[in-house]
Amino acid sequence: MTVAALAPVTSERPAVRFTLIAVAVVGMALLVLAPLVVVFAEALAQGWTAALDSLSNKDAQSAIRLTLTVAAIAVPMNAIFGVAAAWAITKFDFHGKAILITLIDLPFSVSPVVAGLCIVLLFGANSSVGGWLVTQGYPVVFALPGIVLATLFITFPVVARELIPLMIEQGRTEEEAALTLGASGWHTFWTVTLPNIRWALLYGVLLCNARAMGEFGAIAVVSGRIRGQTATMPITIEMLYNEYLSVAAFTLAAVLALLALVTLALKTALELRHADQIAAIGHP
Numbered sequence: 001m002t003v004a005a006l007a008p009v010t011s012e013r014p015a016v017r018f019t020l021i022a023v024a025v026v027g028m029a030l031l032v033l034a035p036l037v038v039v040f041a042e043a044l045a046q047g048w049t050a051a052l053d054s055l056s057n058k059d060a061q062s063a064i065r066l067t068l069t070v071a072a073i074a075v076p077m078n079a080i081f082g083v084a085a086a087w088a089i090t091k092f093d094f095h096g097k098a099i100l101i102t103l104i105d106l107p108f109s110v111s112p113v114v115a116g117l118c119i120v121l122l123f124g125a126n127s128s129v130g131g132w133l134v135t136q137g138y139p140v141v142f143a144l145p146g147i148v149l150a151t152l153f154i155t156f157p158v159v160a161r162e163l164i165p166l167m168i169e170q171g172r173t174e175e176e177a178a179l180t181l182g183a184s185g186w187h188t189f190w191t192v193t194l195p196n197i198r199w200a201l202l203y204g205v206l207l208c209n210a211r212a213m214g215e216f217g218a219i220a221v222v223s224g225r226i227r228g229q230t231a232t233m234p235i236t237i238e239m240l241y242n243e244y245l246s247v248a249a250f251t252l253a254a255v256l257a258l259l260a261l262v263t264l265a266l267k268t269a270l271e272l273r274h275a276d277q278i279a280a281i282g283h284p
Contacts, residue, residue: 042250054248063236071212074151082159090167116221142224150218162204210263
């Protein structure tokens with residue numbers, strides 16, 4: 001294709017470019033920046049003292065601990081699963097590969113509330129498996145295991161979906177060369193595959209962590225919303241807001257927003273430092 005053929009596409013008039021940029025900026029301001037400003041403004045509506053006092057509440061501290069605990073469990077597990085799934089899909093040919101890819105994408109198409117309901121039906125006290133676990137003193141629903149299961153289901157495609165396009169583009173040449181030279185499968189993975197995907201893996205872990213901390217729908221079903229025990233930060237924020245405790249609700253929301261902003265900052269730094277590898281997985 002010649003430069004002349006591209007000219008009508010790439011040489012819009014200044015007025016058109018300005019209009020498109022203005023629409024994008026206004027949309028970002030209304031949909032992203034304005035809600036963020038409102039959250040912090042409402043959190044500090046009664047001053048720093050009231051905001052900090054609301055965070056000293058034991059229920060708020062319990063919600064923060066629970067959210068970080070669930071993320072600390074779910075994110076590493078999904079990182080391991082994502083690497084294993086991407087490795088299997090991109091490095092091997094086998095029957096059922098298309099089905100595996102479909103199953104990986106399933107949480108993207110299933111409502112989180114439906115996912116939570118399925119966990120309740122499978123592991124609730126009225127089910128055979130759930131009832132037996134309750135009698136053994138290991139309840140799943142309305143307890144930490146159920147929250148972790150729901151978070152795992154909702155977030156497990158994230159890492160795999162970041163790695164698969166990159167590993168497809170890289171191909172199998174380097175791994176096959178290492179195996180030909182006598183390297184074992186594990187040695188090939190640690191010295192060839194993992195170094196090639198480490199930044200995409202970190203990128204996927206960051207996105208997975210952000211998704212895990214912000215999950216609401218599935219956890220709202222399986223947690224039982226027990227204040228101080230099974231209420232994560234999003235659940236606690238909703239309960240506080242429904243009780244007209246605006247400062248406490250928005251302060252906890254501000255903490256969650258700050259965690260998201262830290263994740264966004266790390267993500268942006270990663271994109272700037274390793275733009276070539278991240279471009280390969282489909283991100284700007």
